Amino acid sequence: MGCAGSSQANAEGNVKQVKKPRSWKHPQPITISQLIQLREEFWDTAPHYGGRKEIWDALRAAAEADPKLSRVIVESAGIILQNPDMTVCFDERGGRYELPTYVLSEPKNLIRDS
Template sequence: MGIFVLYFADSTKKVRKPKPWKHPQPITVVQLRQMRDEFWDTAPHYGGRKEIWDALRVASESEVALAQTIVESAGIIVSNADLTLCYDERGATFQSCAKYELPKYVLSEPTNLIQDS
């Protein structure tokens, strides 16, 4: 499962994987999946458009080339290099754009992930 970041530099968008991170406590694959499912089930209730949340979910679960295509075609503006803060292009300014905040655990696996037996 690949999670990727979109950079805007000289009008050229470059996608790459996020940096490694560590969860406060070791967690299992099942626990991580439950946390992700909970986030994606509730994310649209925080504001923004459901289709942008859906696009972010698919992009976060895709390989590099597909993730880049999804983000570009959905009109998503990536603010943070690790995809934790995004906006949509519908507003004329950042103040009128919807804000989309993604926790690290939906973007990649922690370094202290426990493999289920």
């Protein structure tokens, strides 16, 4: 048996297009600076929960890039996407990486800082 992402193993090197997650809503309106702080906290702590640092670094670069560049980053790092929105990914060794939607897209109720 393969890992949950093994369905893409046959198409290795053929990552489907990376997409931003569907729109979401934060429990309360959130400012851009608060969102940036949440993202920084996630990226600072993510490697401590397992996985390889270089994969976390590649995931961060892909999350912060436009979708076409994200695809190139994911392919070059050997990351297998379970979902095109990058919320669940695997490395080549089968390590699982879960990304919250707030690091991948902006909420509907984002308040621009003035």
